[in-house]
Amino acid sequence: MTPATVPHLPRGVRLHHDRVRGTMVLLAPERALMLDEVGAAILGRVDGAAEVGQIAESLAQEYDAPLAEVSADVAEFLSDLARERLVDLHG
Template sequence: MRRAVDAAGRRGPGPRARCARPASRHRAGGRIAVTDLVRPDGRSPGRSQGRSDGRSGGYPDWRPARARSVTLRHDRVRGLDLLILPERVVVLRGAAASILALCDGERDVRAIVAELERRHPGAPVADEVPVFLDRLRHEGWLR
């Protein structure tokens, strides 16, 4: 078996020996960050819970819809609901996926709250859902 010899006279493995791993694994930004939408204490992560312009609860005309680059998927293997974003995946817990499924651009926030109150009687939907939607809007995941 012939071995390649470099300019210094050292023998090496030959000109065709390369790294066995594909280059895509080493590319910057190739990793997928998985974050939870809700912290262990039950609150959503981030800076603040409300809007800075005073419109925290009053959404008379906002019809939330997912941003164009955001996709809602269900992972059948793991049994998880996922929000697919550019270069990031968000794991949804609890009723987050059912809330986002109602964000189709046709219903306003009041209609979404009314539908969720019908599905989950006795839950604090009217207090928590507008704050949750506002948080997603602040993140840029809803428009």
């Protein structure tokens, strides 16, 4: 993954607001993952158009956090989800 990688959610995977828990969940066939606020903020920016670098820059600005830290966390988070095939990093 590079900053120019454009992540997207594979077919059948979507973000969903769980009203009972009051949290965002990532729904996939036969699976659901509960997201914390930062996880939901990252995946909310995964629209199939934004590059990883742009997502990190946007979040670093919004959270007033160091870009290096945000970039590393975003890359690790998306890599972990990609390994589970919940995010697609390959066009």
